[in-house]
Amino acid sequence: MTPLLQIRDLSVAFRTRKQDVTVVKNVSMEILAGQTVAVVGESGSGKSTTAAAVNRLLPDNGRITGGQVLFEGRDLATASRKEMTAIRGAGIGLVPQDPMSNLNPLMRIGDQIAEALEVHGVATGKAAQARAVELLDMVGIPEPARRAAQYPHEFSGGMRQRALIAMGLACRPRLLIADEPTSALDVTVQRRILDQLGRLTAEMGTAVLLITHDLALAAERADTVAVMYQGEIVETGPAAGILAEPGHDYTRRLLKAVPSLASARVPEPPRDAPDLVVVENLRKVFPARGSGEEFTAVDDVSFTIPRGHTVSIVGESGSGKSTTANLVLGLDEPTSGAIRFDGTDLAGLRRRELFAFRRRVQPVFQNPYASLDPRYTVEKSITEPLRVHRVGTAAERRKTAAELLEKVSLPASMGERLPHELSGGQRQRVAIARALALSPDLVVLDEAVSALDVLVQAQILDLLAELQRELGLSYLFISHDLAVVRMISHAVHVMHEGTIVESGTTEEIFDHPRDDYTRELLAAIPGRAASR
Structure with missing residues (x-):
């Protein structure tokens, strides 16, 4: 059978200020009609760049320097702009990584x-x-x-x-390039979406090129897995074979780092810790555009965050998790209810008090593309909160930025780059470094590790746990990744349609769920059976 897509010795380079940097090196793979091929690897390994080269959607400073991209026999590397416009959407569909x-x-x-x-x-x-x-x-x-x-x-x-x-x-394309298509989705919707992709593949012979850092997902959904590392494919084979008997050391490291429901958990902190945050009967109503009706995003939500503890809120997208996080951050005002931080009601804070509050509470948002100023270098983004709060001299701030970059596994030289020169996972690491700059009491992490590959995710989770031990930090952790939630949390609240339907310790929620919705979330985790 003739492959639908053949990539032969593909190389891609980016023009930097000084020279061309090759980021994809002699990559070859093929996809048959109806086949799903997953490309997995750490952030910055060249996965998304390879996908962008197939669709000829590289950034302005990127170019194909060698090889062929044959789609139905036509070399897309040499196709005209008009030909590519006709092919995109109808022949090759795309689900990009960043929705905003x-x-x-x-x-x-x-x-x-x-x-x-x-x-x-x-x-x-x-x-x-x-x-x-x-x-x-x-x-x-x-x-x-x-x-x-x-x-x-x-x-x-x-x-x-x-x-x-x-x-x-x-447009029911013949090839669908899905670049981290479910990284922002809760497990129940993820399963529904991927089931739909599977049905489409079966009905129409549509092939899927799946770019993901989620190895459990790749194992469950792909026929073939290609592992990328530093711009090269280091291992290719049937999904089950690669996960059962990985041949390359990098693949073995990836598998070892995958969080599962059997992963080691953070130790329990002291049980008598005072509450840093108390949320009582919180309610947030938004007007529905054009209808005159109201939409209740958060309804009668109550919970506490003790000092030195990690409290997680889980639930499907649209359940009210991020709205709750924004209310705790003071970025939105509740319709009713109260939020007390260190004994002080946020509703009564004046401008100067609110400024001091923001120094003690720092966010890491879900979308690193939108939360970093595209005009700021990485160093300037990290030092901005220090500058705003007048902490240290310019030289001290630069030194702090370099130290924070190393803490989140990025080289200090990365400080000179702009956000568009980073991968999605690298941007999120910069956002985490920026949140830690002011040594806050509470960090609100809204899907903060969902964009990270498993190796960096493991490093970040270890870092968060280490900082919590050293500094007594408290975390409000918003996530749809239940395996990660189990690893890092001391208490878990399950949200559904704006309300908390179940609360408890991590063991109570994961080992003895009482609510049907909680059981549905747990059942939908990719690879769950293998992890138990």
Whole structure:
């Protein structure tokens, strides 16, 4: 059988200020019709660059320096811009990694999906709008007709990612490039989406090139796995074979670092620690655009965060986790209820007191693309909070930035780079370094490790645990990755549709779940059976 996609000795280089840097070196692989091939590896290994080269969507400073990309026999490396426009979407669909920079903030979600259908002549007018609603329903977005009329900022991070998946599938392409398509999704929606991709592959012979740092996901969903390291493919083979008997040392290190429900957990802190944060009967209502109705995002939520403890909130996308985090950070005001930090009600803080509060509470947001200023170097981003709060001299701040970069496993030389020169995982590490700059009492981590490969994720989790032991830090950890939550948490709250449906210690939630929704979340974890 002739492969649908053949990559032969592909090399890609980026022009930096001084010279060309080769980031993909002589990569070769092939994908048959209906086959799913997963490319796994750490952040910065060249996975996403390889995918971008296939679709000819490299950044302006990137270029293919050698090799061929044959799609249905046509070399895309030499195709014209007009040919590539016709191929993208209809022949090769794309689900990119970052939803906020790939959705138009000024267009309604439904219009953006309909536009993709109209450009490729699949449907027009009302038929395109109706199909857009069907696609949103297919990827698990509730009330799809109402949601289709909303803008990207009105969607949660996971819902935006689902909208991108709907757009990628809209024209039923022959090859779908899925670049970390479920990294922002909770496990139940992840399973639904990947089941849908599997059905599409079976029905139409659509091939899938899956770029992921999630080895459990690759093992469960791919026919073939290619492991990338420093721009090269170091191992390729059937998914089951590579995971059962990895041949390369790097693959073995990746497998060892994968978090599972059997992974070692952080030690318990003292049980009599005083509460740093007390949340009581919290409620947040948003007006629904254009309808005059109200949407309750958070409803009667109560919990505490003791000093030196990690408290996690888990639940599917749109459940109210990130809204709760924003309320605790003081970035939004509750409709009712109270938040007390170190005994002080946030509602009563004046401007100067709020400034002091922000020094003690630092966020790491879900989306590193949006949370770093594209005009700032990495060093400037990390030193910004120190500068704002007038901590240290310029030389001391630079030294602190270099130390923080090393703490999050990045070289100090990375400080000279701009965000667009970093991979998604590298950007998130910079965001974590920036949050630690002021030595806060509480760090709110909103999906902070979801963009990281397993090796760096393990390093970051170890770092967070070490800092907690050394400095007595408290963490509010928002995540859909239940294996990570089990590793790092001392208490867990499960949110569903704006309310907490179950609370308990980590053991109680994971070993003896009482609520049906909690049991559904646990059952949907990729590779769970193998980890128990």
